[in-house]
Amino acid sequence: MKLWGGRFEAETDQLVEEYTASIGFDQRLYKYDIEGSIAHVKMLAHSEILTLDERDKIISGLEEILEEIENDEFEFEIGLEDIHMNIEKKLIDKIGSVGGKLHTARSRNDQVALDMRLYLKDQINDIKALIQKLQKVLLESAEENIDIIMPGYTHLQRAQPVRVSHHLLAYYAKLKRDYDRLIDCYKRTNVLPLGAGALAGTTFNIDREFVADELGFNKVSQNSLDTVSDRDFVIEFLAAASTLMMHLSRFSEELVLWTSQEFDFINIDDAFCTGSSIMPQKKNPDVPELIRGKTGRVYGHLMQILTVMKGLPLAYNKDMQEDKEGLFDTVSTLKGAIELFARMLAKTTFKQQKLEETAEDGFTNATEVADYLVEKGVPFREAHEVVGKTVLHCVKEEKKLSDLKLKEWKEFSNKFEDDIYKKIDIKTAVDTRNIIGGPAKKEVLRVIKTEKEELKKD
DSSP states (O other), X not given: OOTTGGGOOXXXXXXXXXXXXXXXXXXXXXXXXXXXXXXXXXXXXXXXXXOHHHHHHHHHHHHHHHHHXXXXXXOOOGGGOSHHHHHHHHHHHHHGGGGGGGGTTOOHXXXXXXXXXXXXXXXXXXXXXXXXXXXXXXXXXXXXXXXXXXXXXXXXXXXXXXXXXXXXXXXHHHHHHHHHHHHHHHHHXXXXXXXOTTTTOOSSOOOHHXXXXXXXXXXXXXXXXXXXXXXXXXXXXXXXXXXXXXXXXXXXXXXXXXXXXXXXXXXXXXXGOBOOSSOTTOOBOHHHHHHHHHHHHHHXXXXXXXXXXXXXXXXXXXXXXXXXXXXXXXXXXXXXXXXXXXXXXXXXXXXXXXXXXXXXXXXXXXXXXXXXXXXXXXXXXXXXXXXXXHHHHHHHHTOOGGGOOHHHHHHXXXXXXXXHHHHHOHHHHHHTOOSTXXXXXXXXXXXXXXXXXXXXXX
C-alpha cells in the first residue's frame, strides 16, 4: 500500500513505478532527509502538535534508520518511489502508527526542497575548501618560479614577455571570483523552505524560525508558492560550477599545449599522464584533457535544468524531479577536477631555458622598442611603424632584435642609441612594468604575499 494510496483503487503500473521512481539517485540525500525530519519533529513537539514521548520515539526510530543506512543494512524499495517514502515507511514499520505523525504539517514538496538545500550547502563548503587548496598550490608554484620569464600570448601568437608567476596568478584571480560566486550562491541556498507545505503552507501553528535555527538556516522563505517551485539555487550553483570548470578547462588547454614537443614549456609528472597502447614513446596529458572534456558535461547539466524549468507553471511539478542527477553529477565532476588539478599542478615543472628563449625569439619585446621611441619624443603611431619595419627586417634576416647592431637600428630611426639594448632585455621589459597588477617581480611578490595572508584568514 502506497503511503498516499487512499484515493486510488488500481495498483500503479510496474513500468510507471520504475520510470517515476527517484530512489535510484536521491538515496544519497538520506542524511539530510533524516536531519530535516528530526528538526521537524522537534518543532512539532515544541509547538505542542506532538507529545514529547511521540517526539522521542520518532527521533529514536530515525536515528536507528540512519545507522542502518550507513551500515549498508537498509533495503531501498523502488515501489516507495523516493528517499522520503522509503524512510517514512521504515519508520512506521519500526515504531508503529506514531511514525505516521512525522509527516504532519509538511509535504514532500517542501521536504525535498529542504534536502536539496541542506545537501548543496555542504557541497558548496566542500568545493570552497578545494578551491583554496588549488589556490595554495598556485601561490606556491608562482613563488617557486618567480624568476622565470615566458612569452605572453594574444591570438595564440607571442605578444609580450611576462613572468610564469604572473600567468599562474591570472588563474588564481579567476578562482578567487569562482570562490566569491559560491559564497553568493550559498546565501540564496541558505533559506529554509520547510513549512511551505505542498504549495499553501499549513493550518498547524508551526514555528518555522525554530526549524531554521535547528538546521542552521539564516532566513525563512516568505512565499510558499515560490518556495516549492524554486530551483534557482540549483541553477545558480550549476552556473557557478560551469564558470569554474571553464577556467579549469582553459588552464588545461594551456597545459596540453605546453607539454607538446612544439611548445615544450613544461613537464607534467608521470603520475598524471598515460601512455599509448601502440606507440611506446607517447606520454599523453590525459588528466588536463579529461578535465577539459568534462567541462562540456557540466555545461550540459546547466542547460538541462534551465530547459526543465523554463515552462513550468506554479507550483511543484514532477518535472522538477530532474533537478537531482545533473546536480549530483556536477558536484562529483567538479570536486574531482579541482582536487586532481591541484595535485597535478604541484608536480608540474617549468622549463626555464626553453620559456625564456621562446620569449626572446618571438619579438615579445617589440612594444618596449616602441615605448623607447615614445620616450625620445616620437609619436606612438610613428614609433609603431618604425618598429614594425624593424621587426620585418629581422624576420627576413632571421635575427632577433637583440642581434641588431646599433648601425642597423639607426637605419630605422636616428633616435636609437646604445641604451636600446638594456630596454629590450626581456627581464628588464618585464620588471619595468611595475604597476598594480603588472608582471614585474616586485609587484608579483606583493600579490603573492597579499593573497597568502588572505588565505590564512579564511
